[in-house]
Structure formats: C-alpha cells, structure tokens
Amino acid sequence: MNDHDYIFGTSRGLDETKEVKVRLPVSHLIKLHGLKLVKGKNISDTVAEALTIYFAEMGHPPVSENA
Numbered sequence: 001m002n003d004h005d006y007i008f009g010t011s012r013g014l015d016e017t018k019e020v021k022v023r024l025p026v027s028h029l030i031k032l033h034g035l036k037l038v039k040g041k042n043i044s045d046t047v048a049e050a051l052t053i054y055f056a057e058m059g060h061p062p063v064s065e066n067a
Contacts, residue, residue, distance in 0.1 A: 032047070
C-alpha cells in the first residue's frame with residue numbers, strides 16, 4: 001500500500017460508512033427533494049449513488065511521486 005491508497009479509496013477496510021455535512025446551493029437541495037418524492041429514495045442514498053458514479057467516471061487523477 002502506498003501513501004495515496006486512502007486518498008483514492010483503494011486501501012482495504014474502506015467499506016465503513018461515515019456521515020458528512022455539506023453545503024449545497026438551494027437549487028441542488030430542491031432537486032434532491034424532488035428526486036426523493038419521485039423516486040422514493042432518500043437523499044443520502046441518492047447522493048451516495050451520484051458520488052459512486054462520479055468517481056467511477058473520473059478515475060484516478062495522476063499523482064506526482066513528490067506529492
């Protein structure tokens with residue numbers, strides 16, 4: 001394991017769930033509430049799914065060995 005494993009989520013034992021507080025524009029919050037009503041899925045699950053898709057599409061950014 002190298003120094004960047006935790007940054008990119010590639011180390012073992014990262015299946016644990018943690019809670020975070022974020023600041024969002026009101027327009028995003030309204031859209032999330034709309035999705036909750038239409039899809040019947042809670043906001044936490046919707047955001048977690050969106051982040052999973054985002055990180056899968058983004059891939060791992062290159063990291064300098066000196067970073």
